[in-house]
Amino acid sequence: MxxxxxxxxxxxxxxxxxxxxxxxxxxxxxxxxxxxxxxxKVEAAPCTDTLVSSGEDVAPPQVMVTVLNAGGANGLAGTTMDKLVGFGFGQGKIGNAPKDTGLVSAQVWSDDPGDPAAILLASYLGKGVDIVDQPSGYPGVTIVVGKKFKGVKKGKATVTAQKDSYVCAPPLSTDPDLASSAGRRGPG
Known part of the structure; x- marks a missing residue:
């Protein structure tokens, strides 16, 4: 070798x-x-806080809504949500209000009573609806409906922001059928 x-x-x-x-x-x-x-698995946020500058308009497709039933008929929250979605609002949660709510008609709960989204939503609930300074912990603007709530009516097409505000806007849909129906007005 x-x-x-x-x-x-x-x-x-x-x-x-x-x-x-x-x-x-x-x-x-x-x-x-x-x-x-x-x-x-990371859950997507139900809505995105979007800055609306003073003077800008807010329309229903920009607003996520949660509906809580405060002692009205079974299904009142779902029926109310269906009508609001028909007017273009984004669908948030549906549920029952806390037992001590004691509401007989309707209220809008928001941590900012001057929120243009809350004002817009209140216009769809009839006259004399209060916007209450009460955060709910749910996504978007929360409405609470009770026994004497008369139902959703056609409200304002837009509300102009009086100050810079954040609106909890629903995510954009990737489904073209849903995206095209977002701006459509339904029966009220």
Whole structure:
């Protein structure tokens, strides 16, 4: 055996060792990927706080609505939501109001009573609807309807913001049928 054969044999052995190390590293990395938990599903925000500058108009498709039933007939919140969505408002949550609400007609709950979205929404609930400074914890503007609520009526097409405000706008739809119906006026 000459020196040349020993040198070639050493190179082959080193090459095999390096390939074995690379193979083991790839197996370890692949195993860690296979056994790692899947990423958590991230829920999309129900609406996005959008700045409306003073003097800009707010229209129903820019407003997310939550409807709570405060002792009215079963399904009153759902019926009210359906009519508001027919006028172009974004659909938020539907549920029951807290037991101590004691409301007999309708109120709009907002953490800013001067909010143009709250004022616009109140115009669809009839005359004399109060906008109450009460955050609800639900997405968008919350309305609470009770036993004597007379139903949704056609309101203002837009309301002009009197000051810079944030409106919780619904996400844009990727469904062309839904997007085209957002601005359509339904029966009231």
């Amino acid at each position: 000459d020196a040349h054969d020993v040198k070639d044999g050493s190179r082959s052995a080193i090459t095999l060792v390096v390939l074995a190390v690379v193979f083991l590293a790839a197996v370890a990395w692949g195993w860690s990927r296979v056994t790692s938990p899947f990423p958590e």
